[in-house]
Amino acid sequence: MSSDVVVELDGVRKCFGPRVIFDDVSLSVHRSEVVAVIGPSGAGKSTLIRCINQLNTFEKGVIRVLGHEVYGTEEGRPPLRRDDLRRLRTEIGMVFQTFNLFPHLSVMKNVMLAPQRVKGRSEAEAAAQAQELLEMIGLSHRKDAYPRQLSGGEQQRVAICRALAMEPEVMLFDEPTSMLDPELVGEVLAAIRRLAVDGMTMILVTHEMMFAKEIADTVVVVADGGIAEMGPAKEVLSTPKTERARSFLERVLLHTGGDTGPQAAASEGGFDAASGGFDDPTLSWSREVDEKGLR
Numbered sequence: 365m366s367s368d369v370v371v372e373l374d375g376v377r378k379c380f381g382p383r384v385i386f387d388d389v390s391l392s393v394h395r396s397e398v399v400a401v402i403g404p405s406g407a408g409k410s411t412l413i414r415c416i417n418q419l420n421t422f423e424k425g426v427i428r429v430l431g432h433e434v435y436g437t438e439e440g441r442p443p444l445r446r447d448d449l450r451r452l453r454t455e456i457g458m459v460f461q462t463f464n465l466f467p468h469l470s471v472m473k474n475v476m477l478a479p480q481r482v483k484g485r486s487e488a489e490a491a492a493q494a495q496e497l498l499e500m501i502g503l504s505h506r507k508d509a510y511p512r513q514l515s516g517g518e519q520q521r522v523a524i525c526r527a528l529a530m531e532p533e534v535m536l537f538d539e540p541t542s543m544l545d546p547e548l549v550g551e552v553l554a555a556i557r558r559l560a561v562d563g564m565t566m567i568l569v570t571h572e573m574m575f576a577k578e579i580a581d582t583v584v585v586v587a588d589g590g591i592a593e594m595g596p597a598k599e600v601l602s603t604p605k606t607e608r609a610r611s612f613l614e615r616v617l618l619h620t621g622g623d624t625g626p627q628a629a630a631s632e633g634g635f636d637a638a639s640g641g642f643d644d645p646t647l648s649w650s651r652e653v654d655e656k657g658l659r
């Protein structure tokens with residue numbers, strides 16, 4: 365594992381019971397790299413990133429994260445020691461689709477809890493850090509609110525702060541905007557964009573193709589039990605080389621035809637690699653993205 369590789373998967377197979385979800389998945393994520401994971405529903409995107417922070421076990425292969433080495437259960441190696449697992453989880457921040465905030469704690473306490481409990485920070489230290497993070501994300505004025513009093517976008521930004529409070533080396537995002545009303549998506553994407561600009565290593569499962577194209581270095585298309593295609597984001601999203609990636613992206617493009625509907629989107633250009641694929645400015649959904657300032 366070269367020194368700037370933060371996450372490495374080598375020949376990973378994951379099954380649920382007799383069902384193979386994916387097999388022979390290999391992937392390297394370098395420091396400060398942003399990897400977007402895309403693919404059809406049920407392909408195993410969430411499962412893949414859950415294997416990385418050991419929320420799911422896996423059967424074959426090895427996953428290396430920041431010097432920790434975790435083998436598949438069938439490899440005949442001892443599992444990660446309990447304190448190594450705890451350390452691994454503190455080094456990886458995870459943000460889920462559903463915000464998973466502690467409902468009985470204020471915004472401030474949500475962000476302070478793990479650093480106090482896991483890292484032994486004093487209350488004053490944790491409060492100072494939480495204040496700084498909430499300011500960074502534009503939510504310090506809501507620090508005494510409870511999760512139920514926040515919009516979905518605000519809750520997700522608090523969830524991002526809570527993960528950052530552990531000062532992780534890598535952040536995993538699992539469709540962080542898919543539960544949000546469209547007008548709240550932009551504020552969460554802006555927070556993620558800022559992390560990318562600051563050099564955070566990130567693996568981001570997303571359906572936001574324009575955003576992936578803008579901030580990701582690498583796109584991984586998960587489909588049909590493995591990685592269907594992987595490469596530089598702009599190349600994979602504009603000119604996919606495999607039929608599987610192409611058909612998935614074509615469907616996504618039609619689905620996001622916006623106000624003009626799928627038929628109009630198709631007749632306006634559809635997926636046309638020769639004309640730059642997703643760059644086609646006539647597509648209504650890409651105009652929407654422009655209006656939200658996401659490009």
Ligand SMILES: Nc1ncnc2c1ncn2[C@@H]1O[C@H](COP(=O)(O)OP(=O)(O)OP(=O)(O)O)[C@@H](O)[C@H]1O
Pocket residue numbers: 380385403404405406407408409410411412
């Ligand atoms: N705990 C589980 N037990 C059994 N099967 C599971 C479990 N978790 C996920 N699966 C199955 O594994 C497959 C992959 O699930 P996963 O959630 O990783 O897909 P996904 O690509 O993230 O989909 P989506 O885009 O809908 O979130 C699905 O068929 C799912 O039903």
Ligand SMILES: [Mg+2]
Pocket residue numbers: 409410411538539
């Ligand atoms: Mg998922």
